[in-house]
Amino acid sequence: MSWPTTVTELARLQEAVGAIAPDPWYPSPEGLATGGVFVCFGRGGSGPGAQGDFGWAGASVVRDGRIIAGATVTGVAGGAYRSGYLALREGPLLEAAVRALSEPFDVLLVNATGRDHPRRAGLALHLGAVLGIPTIGVTHRPLLATGDRPQSDAREATGLLFLGDDLVGYWVRTRSDSRPLAVHAGWRTSPETARSVVLLATAANRTPEPLREARRLARTARSADSPPLG
DNA sequence: GCGACAG
């Protein structure tokens, strides 16, 4: 498993990875260690982002509500942003940040889709296949999947996300009265497992703690490396 | 009317 450098090669690998049905993983009720990984890129013009942009990736591990590990790495975007080909741009950077963690964990939250993808292999799922660990995708909105938002404004309200006839994830309201997050089945995880783990990993904020900490680490590293002029 | 396709 790897990170191709061209869209043609990536599409071919996604077809292969998307066709795999790995053994399902189930969270153990006690002491679940959940990781999170997030990448942000340098400032500079607007637009979708180009190949070669500098990036900062943060990763964290949270267990029993406590942050027990954190890591940050820097690198370069492997490609411009292209819907369906996020792995080209962010894959290597995300993998490096996760490998830099000093503590083991059970499942990883990734800011990307999973089975909700043209070739059933969104970046969250692809990263899990590369690392050989269960992953779950968390995004603001679906890529291709469709489904009604939760009816209730209460925390834990959900809505189904379908890609054709397949249930690929859930809308999950992680905090009362906040917009729901799109939660995606990833590597070795079902939509139900994804929903359950995301709720377990969420505290007072809308964003699950592992992702929140990973994002904080990435942005802090970026501001330290590229302070505003003047 | 445009765009509607993760980050």
Add this chain to the structure above:
DNA sequence: ATCTTGTCGC
């Protein structure tokens, strides 16, 4: 993602 504008709630 990042940017910008506007609104809401603490």
